[in-house]
Amino acid sequence: xxxxxxxxxxxxxxxxxxxxxxxxxxxxxxxxxxxxxxxxxxxxxxxxxxxxxxxxxxxxxxxxxxxxxxxxxxxxxxxxxxxxxxxxxxxxxxxxxxxxxxxxxxxxxxxxxxxxxxxxxxxxxxxxxxxxxxxxxxxxxxxxxxxxxxxxxxxxxxxxxxxxxxxxxxxxxxxxxxxxxxxxxxxxxxxxxxxxxxxxxxxxxxxxxxxxxxxxxxxxxxxxxxxxxxxxxxxxxxxxxxxxxxxxxxxxxxxxxxxxxxxxxxxxxxxxxxxxxxxxxxxxxxxxxxxxxxxxxxxxxxxxxxxxxxxxxxxxxxxxxxxxxxxxxxxxxxxxxxxxxxxxxxxxxxxxxx
Numbered sequence: 229x230x231x232x233x234x235x236x237x238x239x240x241x242x243x244x245x246x247x248x249x250x251x252x253x254x255x256x257x258x259x260x261x262x263x264x265x266x267x268x269x270x271x272x273x274x275x276x277x278x279x280x281x282x283x284x285x286x287x288x289x290x291x292x293x294x295x296x297x298x299x300x301x302x303x304x305x306x307x308x309x310x311x312x313x314x315x316x317x318x319x320x321x322x323x324x325x326x327x328x329x330x331x332x333x334x335x336x337x338x339x340x341x342x343x344x345x346x347x348x349x350x351x352x353x354x355x356x357x358x359x360x361x362x363x364x365x366x367x368x369x370x371x372x373x374x375x376x377x378x379x380x381x382x383x384x385x386x387x388x389x390x391x392x393x394x395x396x397x398x399x400x401x402x403x404x405x406x407x408x409x410x411x412x413x414x415x416x417x418x419x420x421x422x423x424x425x426x427x428x429x430x431x432x433x434x435x436x437x438x439x440x441x442x443x444x445x446x447x448x449x450x451x452x453x454x455x456x457x458x459x460x461x462x463x464x465x466x467x468x469x470x471x472x473x474x475x476x477x478x479x480x481x482x483x484x485x486x487x488x489x490x491x492x493x494x495x496x497x498x499x500x501x502x503x504x505x506x507x508x509x510x511x512x513x514x515x516x517x518x519x520x521x522x523x524x525x526x527x528x529x530x531x532x533x534x535x536x537x538x539x540x541x542x543x544x545x546x547x548x549x550x551x552x553x554x555x556x557x558x559x560x561x562x563x564x565x566x567x568x569x570x571x572x573x574x575x576x577x578x579x580x581x582x
Contacts, residue, residue: 272328275321287329294322476543479534486527487548494520494557499564521550 276283279293300307301315362372431437467473497516501509528547535544 272324275324275328278317278321279325281325290322290325290329294318476534476538479530479537480543480545483527483530483534483545486523486530490520490523490527491553491557491560494553495560495564498557498561503565517554520553524548524550524553 273283276285279290279297281289281293297318298315299305300309301311301318303310303312303315358369358373359376361376362369364372437443494516498513501513505513531545531547538544
């Protein structure tokens with residue numbers, strides 16, 4: 229077949245090559261390769277230049293360059309610069325470069341190594357269409373590509389359904405996990421209650437409760453207020469009687485008692501000095517006011533400690549102001565003095581009337 233094509237080429241001259249319509253489309257690459265084998269025109273350096281490479285490049289670079297140029301100049305490609313003559317030059321340059329690489333790899337390469345290099349040449353037609361899928365004739369490759377698209381679409385549908393199922397049952401999984409956590413909390417609470425009950429029964433058996441002051445006396449089951457749960461009231465009363473008061477309640481009680489004591493003491497000190505005050509009494513009153521301001525500062529520190537431990541935000545307290553407390557004490561003192569003066573006036577009027 230190769231000899232026949234060569235003879236036809238000699239006889240027909242440029243008409244055979246020039247009139248592309250006379251050559252079947254599938255035989256163009258085959259005839260181009262045979263013609264390039266029969267009349268090589270490029271030397272090694274020109275072959276490297278045609279492929280856009282330099283001497284000393286690797287085999288992968290040669291293949292990549294040939295792959296790109298073949299897709300660009302192949303007659304069957306849809307490229308706008310497709311040219312059969314340029315493709316023939318690229319094919320010749322590729323074979324020359326492969327032979328040169330094989331010769332450089334071994335000083336005397338045999339036919340087996342050369343055939344091995346030729347067998348590894350890229351099948352460029354497979355990369356021109358159908359996303360590089362399939363082998364064989366274009367019709368066979370088209371059928372293989374259609375099957376590939378069907379398989380890919382099936383996989384995408386399955387992935388979409390899987391994602392929808394996962395998103396649908398994600399909420400139920402969260403609720404199920406929440407139910408499990410709540411059930412664990414209930415089990416822990418019940419276990420603690422059973423443990424406390426066992427400890428109480430064990431202590432009663434040992435006689436630890438025999439020395440209590442209220443032993444044998446009936447409990448006051450109900451409180452005076454109808455809005456309080458009797459069981460809660462009894463539990464709180466038992467805890468308070470035995471000293472189990474929360475820290476924030478004790479601090480709140482202490483702060484209230486302290487501020488009331490300070491207010492009474494400042495009013496009493498002012499009444500003791502009387503009206504009008506002498507210079508020495510004014511100095512004494514200044515020292516009393518300084519000590520009162522220091523006591524208010526210490527009380528505000530207790531307020532800070534109380535706000536750190538109180539469990540309810542609405543129960544938190546604000547700092548006491550020294551100026552406001554002094555004005556309050558002054559008003560209280562004036563009210564007391566006025567009340568005393570009124571009582572004295574009434575007594576004098578009563579005596580005069582008698």
